[in-house]
Protein backbone atom coordinates (compact mmCIF):
# COMPACT_ATOMS: atom_id res chain seq x y z
CA UNK A 614 0.00 0.00 0.00
CA UNK A 615 1.01 3.63 -0.42
CA UNK A 616 2.54 5.75 2.29
CA UNK A 617 4.70 4.84 5.23
CA UNK A 618 7.57 6.45 7.00
CA UNK A 619 11.09 5.14 7.21
CA UNK A 620 11.62 3.65 10.64
CA UNK A 621 14.08 1.41 12.39
CA UNK A 622 13.56 -2.34 12.20
CA UNK A 623 10.36 -3.51 13.89
CA UNK A 624 10.61 -3.99 17.61
CA UNK A 625 14.04 -2.45 17.98
CA UNK A 626 14.77 0.71 19.89
CA UNK A 627 15.76 3.30 17.33
CA UNK A 628 19.44 4.15 17.25
CA UNK A 629 20.52 7.01 19.49
CA UNK A 630 21.78 8.96 16.45
CA UNK A 631 18.19 9.47 15.20
CA UNK A 632 16.78 12.85 16.15
CA UNK A 633 13.63 12.34 18.22
CA UNK A 634 10.36 13.24 16.49
CA UNK A 635 8.74 14.53 19.68
CA UNK A 636 10.57 16.20 22.56
CA UNK A 637 8.92 17.35 25.78
CA UNK A 638 11.43 19.60 27.44
CA UNK A 639 10.60 20.65 30.99
CA UNK A 640 6.93 20.90 30.08
CA UNK A 641 4.40 22.26 32.55
CA UNK A 642 0.66 22.73 32.45
CA UNK A 643 -1.02 24.76 35.11
CA UNK A 644 -4.75 25.07 34.43
CA UNK A 645 -6.41 28.45 35.10
CA UNK A 646 -7.81 27.19 38.44
CA UNK A 647 -4.27 26.54 39.68
CA UNK A 648 -4.22 22.75 39.13
CA UNK A 649 -0.74 21.73 38.05
CA UNK A 650 -1.48 18.72 35.83
CA UNK A 651 2.07 18.31 34.52
CA UNK A 652 5.25 19.76 35.90
CA UNK A 653 8.75 19.78 34.42
CA UNK A 654 8.21 16.74 32.27
CA UNK A 655 11.00 15.50 30.02
CA UNK A 656 10.23 12.81 27.45
CA UNK A 657 11.33 12.02 23.93
CA UNK A 658 9.78 9.83 21.27
CA UNK A 659 11.96 8.42 18.51
CA UNK A 660 10.94 8.05 14.89
CA UNK A 661 8.63 5.09 14.41
CA UNK A 662 8.46 4.46 18.13
CA UNK A 663 5.29 3.68 20.06
CA UNK A 664 5.54 5.27 23.50
CA UNK A 665 2.82 4.39 26.00
CA UNK A 666 1.87 6.70 28.87
CA UNK A 667 0.37 4.72 31.70
CA UNK A 668 -0.58 5.73 35.23
CA UNK A 669 -3.39 6.24 37.70
CA UNK A 670 -6.36 8.42 36.87
CA UNK A 671 -5.60 12.13 37.00
CA UNK A 672 -1.82 11.85 36.74
CA UNK A 673 -1.68 14.04 33.63
CA UNK A 674 -1.64 11.57 30.73
CA UNK A 675 -4.30 13.26 28.58
CA UNK A 676 -2.94 16.71 29.36
CA UNK A 677 0.49 15.59 28.16
CA UNK A 678 -0.92 14.15 24.96
CA UNK A 679 -3.01 17.21 24.20
CA UNK A 680 -0.05 19.54 24.62
CA UNK A 681 1.54 17.86 21.60
CA UNK A 682 -1.27 18.89 19.22
CA UNK A 683 -2.05 22.13 21.08
CA UNK A 684 -5.50 21.15 22.26
CA UNK A 685 -3.92 22.20 25.56
CA UNK A 686 -1.33 24.98 25.63
CA UNK A 687 1.70 24.38 27.84
CA UNK A 688 2.33 27.03 30.49
CA UNK A 689 6.03 26.24 30.73
CA UNK A 690 8.81 24.40 28.95
CA UNK A 691 8.73 23.44 25.29
CA UNK A 692 7.12 20.80 23.09
CA UNK A 693 9.10 20.17 19.91
CA UNK A 694 7.80 18.32 16.87
CA UNK A 695 10.54 17.48 14.37
CA UNK A 696 12.66 20.08 16.19
CA UNK A 697 10.05 22.86 15.97
CA UNK A 698 8.28 24.41 18.92
CA UNK A 699 4.61 23.49 18.45
CA UNK A 700 3.46 26.77 19.99
CA UNK A 701 5.03 28.49 16.98
CA UNK A 702 3.18 26.26 14.52
CA UNK A 703 -0.31 27.07 13.29
CA UNK A 704 -2.61 24.67 15.20
CA UNK A 705 -4.67 23.76 12.14
CA UNK A 706 -1.59 22.89 10.09
CA UNK A 707 -0.21 21.04 13.11
CA UNK A 708 -3.31 18.88 13.52
CA UNK A 709 -3.28 17.86 9.88
CA UNK A 710 0.13 16.34 10.51
CA UNK A 711 -0.87 14.69 13.77
CA UNK A 712 -3.57 12.04 13.84
CA UNK A 713 -5.67 11.92 17.00
CA UNK A 714 -7.80 9.02 18.22
CA UNK A 715 -9.91 9.23 21.36
CA UNK A 716 -11.99 6.69 23.23
CA UNK A 717 -15.44 7.69 22.04
CA UNK A 718 -13.97 8.28 18.57
CA UNK A 719 -16.02 11.40 17.79
CA UNK A 720 -17.25 10.29 14.37
CA UNK A 721 -19.61 12.67 12.58
CA UNK A 722 -23.00 10.95 13.04
CA UNK A 723 -24.58 12.24 9.82
CA UNK A 724 -21.67 11.26 7.61
CA UNK A 725 -21.00 7.81 6.24
CA UNK A 726 -17.95 5.79 7.20
CA UNK A 727 -16.25 6.75 3.93
CA UNK A 728 -17.04 10.44 4.46
CA UNK A 729 -15.76 10.29 8.02
CA UNK A 730 -12.53 8.64 6.93
CA UNK A 731 -12.08 11.19 4.12
CA UNK A 732 -12.25 14.18 6.48
CA UNK A 733 -8.55 15.08 6.34
CA UNK A 734 -8.05 14.31 2.61
CA UNK A 735 -11.01 16.61 2.01
CA UNK A 736 -9.41 19.39 4.08
CA UNK A 737 -6.14 18.82 2.24
CA UNK A 738 -7.93 19.19 -1.09
CA UNK A 739 -7.02 15.76 -2.44
CA UNK A 740 -8.58 14.86 -5.82
CA UNK A 741 -11.64 12.62 -5.45
CA UNK A 742 -10.00 9.62 -7.10
CA UNK A 743 -7.09 9.65 -4.71
CA UNK A 744 -9.38 10.10 -1.69
CA UNK A 745 -11.63 7.25 -2.79
CA UNK A 746 -8.73 4.88 -3.46
CA UNK A 747 -6.99 5.69 -0.19
CA UNK A 748 -10.23 5.41 1.82
CA UNK A 749 -10.78 1.94 0.37
CA UNK A 750 -7.19 0.92 1.17
CA UNK A 751 -7.27 2.17 4.72
CA UNK A 752 -10.66 0.56 5.50
CA UNK A 753 -9.20 -2.70 4.26
CA UNK A 754 -6.11 -2.18 6.40
CA UNK A 755 -8.14 -1.75 9.59
CA UNK A 756 -10.19 -4.85 8.76
CA UNK A 757 -13.43 -3.27 7.55
CA UNK A 758 -14.62 -4.50 4.18
CA UNK A 759 -15.19 -1.30 2.18
CA UNK A 760 -18.04 -2.86 0.18
CA UNK A 761 -19.93 -3.54 3.41
CA UNK A 762 -19.01 -0.56 5.54
CA UNK A 763 -18.13 2.48 3.39
CA UNK A 764 -21.74 3.62 3.07
CA UNK A 765 -22.88 2.85 6.60
CA UNK A 766 -23.46 5.49 9.23
CA UNK A 767 -21.75 5.37 12.66
CA UNK A 768 -24.96 4.25 14.43
CA UNK A 769 -25.00 1.17 12.18
CA UNK A 770 -21.66 -0.04 13.58
CA UNK A 771 -20.55 -1.91 16.69
CA UNK A 772 -18.29 -0.13 19.19
CA UNK A 773 -15.24 -2.00 17.91
CA UNK A 774 -16.09 -1.16 14.30
CA UNK A 775 -16.48 2.50 15.22
CA UNK A 776 -13.06 2.41 16.79
CA UNK A 777 -11.60 0.91 13.64
CA UNK A 778 -13.14 3.78 11.69
CA UNK A 779 -11.55 6.22 14.15
CA UNK A 780 -8.14 4.63 13.57
CA UNK A 781 -8.69 4.64 9.78
CA UNK A 782 -9.68 8.30 9.86
CA UNK A 783 -6.58 9.20 11.88
CA UNK A 784 -4.24 7.28 9.56
CA UNK A 785 -5.77 8.00 6.15
CA UNK A 786 -3.43 10.86 5.24
CA UNK A 787 -0.48 8.92 6.67
CA UNK A 788 0.43 11.43 9.37
CA UNK A 789 3.97 11.10 10.71
CA UNK A 790 2.63 11.29 14.27
CA UNK A 791 -0.41 9.76 15.91
CA UNK A 792 -1.75 10.54 19.38
CA UNK A 793 -4.12 8.01 20.92
CA UNK A 794 -6.08 8.51 24.13
CA UNK A 795 -7.55 5.23 25.42
CA UNK A 796 -8.23 4.26 21.78
CA UNK A 797 -9.45 0.73 22.54
CA UNK A 798 -11.14 1.57 25.82
CA UNK A 799 -14.70 1.01 24.73
CA UNK A 800 -14.39 -2.52 23.34
CA UNK A 801 -14.67 -5.85 25.09
CA UNK A 802 -11.44 -7.70 26.01
CA UNK A 803 -11.42 -10.17 23.07
CA UNK A 804 -12.07 -7.56 20.41
CA UNK A 805 -9.65 -5.29 22.19
CA UNK A 806 -6.81 -7.75 21.86
CA UNK A 807 -7.48 -8.21 18.16
CA UNK A 808 -7.58 -4.45 17.63
CA UNK A 809 -4.30 -4.08 19.53
CA UNK A 810 -2.60 -6.74 17.41
CA UNK A 811 -3.87 -5.27 14.17
CA UNK A 812 -3.01 -1.76 15.20
CA UNK A 813 0.51 -2.84 16.15
CA UNK A 814 0.99 -4.38 12.71
CA UNK A 815 -0.34 -1.29 10.92
CA UNK A 816 1.80 1.05 13.00
CA UNK A 817 4.93 -0.92 12.17
CA UNK A 818 4.00 -1.11 8.51
CA UNK A 819 3.43 2.64 8.25
CA UNK A 820 6.31 3.61 10.57
CA UNK A 821 4.05 6.05 12.42
CA UNK A 822 5.43 7.65 15.58
CA UNK A 823 2.82 7.15 18.29
CA UNK A 824 2.06 8.29 21.83
CA UNK A 825 -0.70 6.16 23.33
CA UNK A 826 -2.40 6.81 26.66
CA UNK A 827 -3.94 3.95 28.61
CA UNK A 828 -4.94 2.85 32.12
CA UNK A 829 -4.39 -0.74 31.12
CA UNK A 830 -0.98 -2.15 32.06
CA UNK A 831 -1.45 -5.18 29.79
CA UNK A 832 -2.14 -2.90 26.84
CA UNK A 833 0.93 -0.82 27.76
CA UNK A 834 3.32 -3.77 27.80
CA UNK A 835 1.78 -5.38 24.71
CA UNK A 836 1.95 -2.30 22.52
CA UNK A 837 4.76 -0.12 23.83
CA UNK A 838 8.28 -0.04 22.45
CA UNK A 839 8.76 1.90 25.66
CA UNK A 840 6.41 2.53 28.55
CA UNK A 841 6.43 5.73 30.60
CA UNK A 842 4.84 5.27 34.03
CA UNK A 843 3.49 8.56 35.36
CA UNK A 844 2.65 9.67 38.90
CA UNK A 845 0.43 12.67 39.78
CA UNK A 846 1.68 15.94 38.34
CA UNK A 847 2.95 14.09 35.28
CA UNK A 848 6.02 12.91 37.18
CA UNK A 849 7.86 10.32 35.09
CA UNK A 850 8.55 7.45 37.49
CA UNK A 851 10.16 5.19 34.90
CA UNK A 852 10.49 5.08 31.16
CA UNK A 853 11.89 1.90 29.68
CA UNK A 854 11.04 -1.04 27.45
CA UNK A 855 8.21 -3.23 28.79
CA UNK A 856 10.43 -6.07 29.98
CA UNK A 857 12.57 -3.71 32.02
CA UNK A 858 9.54 -2.07 33.62
CA UNK A 859 8.10 -5.47 34.54
CA UNK A 860 11.37 -6.99 35.71
CA UNK A 861 12.72 -3.93 37.48
CA UNK A 862 10.11 -1.45 38.60
CA UNK A 863 12.19 1.56 39.55
CA UNK A 864 9.89 3.01 42.23
CA UNK A 865 7.03 1.96 44.49
CA UNK A 866 4.59 3.79 42.23
CA UNK A 867 5.63 1.57 39.32
CA UNK A 868 5.56 -1.59 41.45
CA UNK A 869 2.08 -0.68 42.79
CA UNK A 870 0.75 -0.07 39.31
CA UNK A 871 2.00 -3.46 38.12
CA UNK A 872 0.66 -5.07 41.28
CA UNK A 873 0.54 -8.79 41.83
CA UNK A 874 0.24 -9.44 38.10
CA UNK A 875 3.86 -8.51 37.50
CA UNK A 876 5.25 -12.04 37.21
CA UNK A 877 2.39 -13.26 35.04
CA UNK A 878 2.89 -10.29 32.75
CA UNK A 879 6.58 -11.06 32.64
CA UNK A 880 5.62 -14.55 31.45
CA UNK A 881 3.63 -12.97 28.63
CA UNK A 882 6.37 -10.52 27.66
CA UNK A 883 9.42 -12.76 28.17
CA UNK A 884 10.75 -15.00 25.40
CA UNK A 885 12.28 -18.43 25.50
CA UNK A 886 16.01 -18.41 24.69
CA UNK A 887 18.51 -21.21 24.08
CA UNK A 888 19.95 -20.51 27.57
CA UNK A 889 16.73 -21.72 29.23
CA UNK A 890 16.74 -25.17 27.62
CA UNK A 891 17.76 -28.60 28.83
CA UNK A 892 19.51 -30.95 26.41
CA UNK A 893 17.35 -33.63 24.78
CA UNK A 894 18.68 -37.08 24.20
CA UNK A 895 18.32 -38.54 21.77
CA UNK A 896 17.12 -35.67 19.54
CA UNK A 897 13.75 -36.77 18.16
CA UNK A 898 13.87 -35.28 14.70
CA UNK A 899 11.86 -32.33 13.43
CA UNK A 900 9.29 -30.24 15.29
CA UNK A 901 5.81 -31.62 15.80
CA UNK A 902 2.62 -30.27 17.28
CA UNK A 903 3.96 -30.61 20.83
CA UNK A 904 7.03 -28.46 20.31
CA UNK A 905 7.78 -24.78 20.72
CA UNK A 906 10.02 -22.48 18.73
CA UNK A 907 12.89 -20.58 20.35
CA UNK A 908 11.44 -17.10 20.88
CA UNK A 909 8.02 -18.38 21.99
CA UNK A 910 6.62 -16.39 24.90
CA UNK A 911 7.10 -17.91 28.33
CA UNK A 912 3.35 -18.16 28.85
CA UNK A 913 3.10 -20.20 25.65
CA UNK A 914 5.78 -22.46 27.12
CA UNK A 915 3.82 -22.75 30.35
CA UNK A 916 0.64 -23.59 28.42
CA UNK A 917 2.47 -26.21 26.35
CA UNK A 918 3.96 -27.76 29.49
CA UNK A 919 0.54 -27.91 31.11
CA UNK A 920 -0.82 -29.83 28.10
CA UNK A 921 2.22 -32.11 27.75
CA UNK A 922 2.21 -35.77 28.85
CA UNK A 923 5.46 -35.39 30.76
CA UNK A 924 7.45 -32.55 32.27
CA UNK A 925 9.22 -31.40 29.12
CA UNK A 926 8.37 -29.91 25.77
CA UNK A 927 10.89 -29.98 22.93
CA UNK A 928 12.05 -26.68 21.51
CA UNK A 929 13.10 -26.13 17.92
CA UNK A 930 14.91 -23.44 16.05
CA UNK A 931 13.85 -23.51 12.42
CA UNK A 932 13.86 -27.18 11.44
CA UNK A 933 15.93 -28.72 14.21
CA UNK A 934 15.33 -29.58 17.84
CA UNK A 935 17.68 -27.59 20.06
CA UNK A 936 16.60 -28.72 23.53
CA UNK A 937 13.64 -29.00 25.82
CA UNK A 938 11.92 -26.80 28.34
CA UNK A 939 10.63 -28.06 31.68
CA UNK A 940 9.31 -26.44 34.86
CA UNK A 941 12.82 -25.73 36.17
CA UNK A 942 13.85 -24.22 32.83
CA UNK A 943 10.82 -21.96 32.97
CA UNK A 944 11.73 -20.76 36.45
CA UNK A 945 15.29 -20.25 35.21
CA UNK A 946 13.97 -18.11 32.37
CA UNK A 947 11.98 -15.94 34.78
CA UNK A 948 15.01 -15.56 37.05
CA UNK A 949 17.11 -14.65 34.05
CA UNK A 950 14.68 -11.85 33.20
CA UNK A 951 14.61 -10.61 36.77
CA UNK A 952 18.42 -10.67 37.05
CA UNK A 953 19.36 -9.76 33.53
CA UNK A 954 22.29 -7.38 33.65
CA UNK A 955 21.50 -6.31 30.11
CA UNK A 956 18.27 -4.68 31.23
CA UNK A 957 18.74 -0.98 31.76
CA UNK A 958 17.84 0.28 35.24
Ligand SMILES: Nc1ncnc2c1ncn2[C@@H]1O[C@H](COP(=O)(O)OP(=O)(O)OP(=O)(O)O)[C@@H](O)[C@H]1O
Pocket residue numbers: 644645646648649650668669670671672673674675676677828
Ligand atom coordinates in the same frame (compact mmCIF):
# COMPACT_ATOMS: atom_id res chain seq x y z
N1 LIG B 1 -9.48 22.03 32.25
C1 LIG B 1 -8.99 21.70 33.44
N2 LIG B 1 -9.01 22.56 34.48
C2 LIG B 1 -8.49 22.23 35.68
N3 LIG B 1 -7.93 21.04 35.96
C3 LIG B 1 -7.89 20.13 34.97
C4 LIG B 1 -8.43 20.40 33.67
N4 LIG B 1 -8.25 19.30 32.90
C5 LIG B 1 -7.66 18.39 33.70
N5 LIG B 1 -7.43 18.87 34.92
C6 LIG B 1 -6.77 18.22 36.07
O1 LIG B 1 -5.45 17.92 35.70
C7 LIG B 1 -5.06 16.68 36.23
C8 LIG B 1 -4.59 15.77 35.11
O2 LIG B 1 -5.70 15.48 34.26
P1 LIG B 1 -5.56 14.53 33.00
O3 LIG B 1 -6.87 14.47 32.33
O4 LIG B 1 -4.39 14.98 32.19
O5 LIG B 1 -5.19 13.16 33.71
P2 LIG B 1 -5.22 11.67 33.13
O6 LIG B 1 -4.02 11.01 33.68
O7 LIG B 1 -5.39 11.68 31.66
O8 LIG B 1 -6.53 11.13 33.83
P3 LIG B 1 -7.55 9.96 33.37
O9 LIG B 1 -6.72 8.72 33.33
O10 LIG B 1 -8.54 9.94 34.49
O11 LIG B 1 -8.12 10.35 32.06
C9 LIG B 1 -6.25 16.14 37.01
O12 LIG B 1 -6.06 16.47 38.34
C10 LIG B 1 -7.42 16.90 36.41
O13 LIG B 1 -8.44 17.07 37.36
